[in-house]
Amino acid sequence: MLTALCRAFYALSTPPLRRIVALCLVLAILTFALLWLAVAGVLYNTAFFEWRPLNWLVDLMGGLAVLGLSWVFFPAVVTLIMSFFFERVASAVEALDYPGHSPPRRQPIAETLAAILRLTALTLILNLLALPVYLLLPGINLFLFVVLNGYLLGREYFEVVALRRLDAAATRAARNRFGLRVFLGGVVIAALFALPLVNLVAPVIATAFMLHIFEALPRIEPHPSARSAV
Numbered sequence: 001m002l003t004a005l006c007r008a009f010y011a012l013s014t015p016p017l018r019r020i021v022a023l024c025l026v027l028a029i030l031t032f033a034l035l036w037l038a039v040a041g042v043l044y045n046t047a048f049f050e051w052r053p054l055n056w057l058v059d060l061m062g063g064l065a066v067l068g069l070s071w072v073f074f075p076a077v078v079t080l081i082m083s084f085f086f087e088r089v090a091s092a093v094e095a096l097d098y099p100g101h102s103p104p105r106r107q108p109i110a111e112t113l114a115a116i117l118r119l120t121a122l123t124l125i126l127n128l129l130a131l132p133v134y135l136l137l138p139g140i141n142l143f144l145f146v147v148l149n150g151y152l153l154g155r156e157y158f159e160v161v162a163l164r165r166l167d168a169a170a171t172r173a174a175r176n177r178f179g180l181r182v183f184l185g186g187v188v189i190a191a192l193f194a195l196p197l198v199n200l201v202a203p204v205i206a207t208a209f210m211l212h213i214f215e216a217l218p219r220i221e222p223h224p225s226a227r228s229a230v
Contacts, residue, residue: 004212016092104164154186
């Protein structure tokens with residue numbers, strides 16, 4: 001897994017990915033800024049408590065709350081935005097590290113969008129439910145963030161790369177069979193999103209990283225990439 005992560009970081013410097021990395025930086029900064037404004041708007045314009053002094057205290061601590069909440073929702077939102085470029089990232093990494101592969105299967109647009117939207121919605125909902133722990137339990141909040149989002153992001157990025165080679169049923173079977181490996185890969189991805197600056201290009205790193213994990217999975221059947229494209 002460490003080798004896969006190192007290869008993913010190396011891919012950032014290759015010519016095919018430089019433009020995507022630059023685009024990811026711009027989109028990530030814009031996404032964080034818009035999240036900041038949205039969270040601040042909700043926080044400062046909503047009375048959460050009946051007692052005015054308590055609302056004033058929430059407003060006083062609002063700056064830290066806005067930063068924290070924006071950080072929590074950033075991985076899901078930026079992943080959704082960058083999902084339109086994941087195919088280009090995966091194709092560039094395959095051309096660099098797996099040049100003998102046949103073209104990926106033709107994915108129905110509905111299949112791709114359904115998978116991404118379903119997992120993005122699930123990520124946002126579960127992180128909303130975890131907000132009390134994030135806000136009230138320092139130390140435990142970081143652990144919960146990494147574990148919860150490790151599961152969600154691992155599943156999401158695995159489906160992004162696996163669906164290029166397998167149909168939906170085979171992708172689910174592979175994810176279930178290698179669930180621990182997918183989860184651990186997701187924990188690494190969640191940690192990337194928790195690191196300042198690194199999180200701005202985390203979607204590109206995560207896609208390349210999970211593609212290497214997928215390619216390293218043992219298979220009883222012939223490698224899907226050896227088959228002709230559907």
